[in-house]
Amino acid sequence: MSELSPTQQASGLAKSVPLELVNSINQLAQSATPAKLLSEAERDSLKTKIKALLKEKNAQIVAHYYVDAELQALAEETGGKVADSLEMANFGAQSDADILVVCGVRFMGETAKMLSPEKTILMPDLEANCSLDIGCPAKEFAEFCKQYPDRKVVVYANTSVEVKAIADWVVTSGNALNIVNHLKEQGEKIIWAPDRHLGHWIQKETGMDMILWQGQCIVHNEFQVYELKSLKEKHPDAKVLVHPESPEEVVDLADVVGSTRVMIEAVRDLPDQEFIVATDLGIFYKMQQLAPEKKLIVAPTASKDGHCISCAHCPWMAMNGLENLYHCLRDSTGEILIEENIRQKALASVNRMLEFSRQAGLVKANK
Template sequence: MSESHAKQIPVQLESRIQKLASDAPTQPWLNKQQKQALKDEIKQLLKQHNAQLVAHYYVDDELQALAEETGGVVADSLEMANFGAQSAADVLVVCGVRFMGETAKMLSPEKTVLMPDLEATCSLDVGCPAKEFAEFCAQHPEHTVVVYANTSAEVKAIADWVVTSGNALQIVRHLKEKGEKIIWAPDRHLGNWIEKETGIEMIRWQGHCIVHDEFKSFELDELCTKHPQAKVLVHPESPASVVDQADVVGSTKVLLNAVQTMPDKEFIVATDYNIFYKMQQLAPEKQLYVAPTGGHGATCKSCAHCPWMAMNGLENLRDCLRNMAPEIVLDEEVRKKALNSVQRMLEFSRQAGLVQTK
C-alpha cells in the first residue's frame, strides 16, 4: 500500500455512513399557499430576531431564493464562513450541513447560530472521526495536517490548516513551496486531484462524498455522445475517471463562473443538481444537464443530491426561528483550537483575493 493511500475507512464505518444517508428524513410536500405562508412567517421572524440566512448552493432552491430576498447569502462554504464572520446580525441561520454551522459558530461565538436540523451531516464528516484521525496524525508528527472544511470542529481542532475546494490548490501549493509534508483529509478524490495538479504526494485519509463518488465515467461518455457540444463541468470530489473527462474542474464558485462566462450553450454538470438554481439565474439562456450517477439498469440516472442537504426545508426553518433552536453549541477549548486553522485559511484567502472583505 502506498503512503498516499495509508488510511482506508473501516467497512463498519462505511456501512454507518450509508445507513445515515438512507435514514435522512425527506421534507413534506407543500402546496403553493402553504409555502407562501411559511415564507411570510420566516421573513417576519428573521426581522424579529435580527437574523440572517446563510445558505449553501446545494439546499432547495426556495431556501436559496429566500436567503437572497432577505439580505442573507447563497454561497460555497468559504464564502458562507466569511459572510457570517462579517455579518451584523445577532442570529445566523445556516441552511446547509452541520460542519457549516459549526464553522459559523467558531468565527462568531457571540452570535446565536441555528440550523433547521442538527442531524444534517456529511459523509466526509462522519467518515473522519476525530479520535481515529488524531491517532493517525500522531503516527506522522513531522507532517502538516490539512483538512477539508467538510469535517467536524473536533477534526479542525487537530488540523494546522482548513481548506475548501475553492482554495485547496493555492494553500497546498503554498505549503509545498515551504517544503512541508502534508497529511490530507478526508476526501480521497479531491486529494488525488490536488496531488496531480501540484505534484506533491500527500498521506491521504480515504473518505469520500456519497454524492460525487457516484458519478460514472462510462455513463458520462454516453451523455457526452448525446450532447457533443456540451462542456463538462466537474467538482473535484468526483472520481478521477470523471475528472479526467472535464473541460472545467473546480469548486462550486468555479463551476458557476464557467457557466456564466464561457460562450458555450450546453453544459453537463457533475455536482449536486441544486446548483442549477444559481446557474440558471446567472445564465438563463444556457442548457444544463445533470451528470449521471446511475449505472446500467439503475432506477435513477442521476440522483446527484445530498440527502442531508435535503433535510433543510421551509417548515423546519420556520420552527427553528420560532423556537430559537436547535442551536450550534461548541466546547470552548475545541472552538478556539479549530478557529486557529480556520482563521489561517481565511487570512490566506483574503490575501490571495479568494474572498471579499467588507
C-alpha cells in the same frame, strides 16, 4: 497502523474508511428524511412568517448552493447569503446579525459558531450531516496523525469541529490548490483528509507529498464514467463541469474542474450553450439564475443497473426546508453549541485559511 512504505506514500495511499463505517454512512443517507413537501399556499405563508421573524430577531440566512432553490431565493431576498462554504464562513463572520440561520449541513453551522461565538447559530435540522464528516472520526484521525509528526495536517472544511481542532490548516475546494501550493513552497509535507478524490486531484495538480485519508462524498463518488461518456456522445457540444470530489476517471473527462463557484462562473462566462454538470443538482438554481438561456444537464450517477444512493443530491442537504427553518427561528431550536477549548483550537486552523484566502483575493469583503 504500520508505517506506509515509500511507494504507498508516493502514491498517496493511506488508511481506508472501514467497511462497517461506509455501510453505516450509506444507511444514514438512505434514512435521512427530506423536508416536507408543501402546497404553494403553505410555502407563501411560511415565507411571510420567516421574513417577519428575521426582522424581529435581527437574523440572517446563510445558505449553501446545494440546498433547495426556494431557500436560496429566500436568503437572497432577505439580505442573507448564498455561497460555497468558504464564502458562507466569511459572510457570517462579518455579519451584524445577532442570529445566523445556516441552511446546509452541520459542519457549516459549526464553522459559523467558531467564527462568531457571540452570535446564536441555528440550523433547520441538526441531523443534517455530511458523509465526509461522518467518515473521518476525530479520535481515529488523531491517532493516525500521530504516526506522521513531521507532516502538516490539512483537512477539508467538510469535517467536524473536533477534526478541525487537530488540523494545522482547513481548506475548501475553492482554495485547496492555493494553500497546498503555498505549503509546498514552504518545503512542507502533508496529511490530507478526508476526501480521497479531491486529495488525489490536488496531489496530481501540485506534485505535493501527501498522505491521503480515504473518505469520500456519497454524491460525487457516484458519478459514473461509462454513463458520462454515453451522455457526452448524445450532447457533443456540451462542456463537462466536474467537482474534484468526483472519481479520477470522471475528472479526466471534464472541460472544467473546480469548486462550486468555479463551475457557476464557467456557466456564466463561457460562450457554450450546453453544460453537463457533475455536482449536486442544487447548484442549478444559481447557474440558471445567472445564465437562464443555457441548458444544464445532470451528470449520471446511476450505473447500468439503475441504482444510486444519492442520485446527484445530498440527502442531508435535502433535510433543510421552509417548515423547519420557520420552526428553528420561531422557537430558537437547532442551536449549534461548541466547547470553548475545542472552538479555540479549531479556530486557529480556520482563521489561517481565511486570512490566507483574503490576502490571496479568494474571498471578498462583506458589503
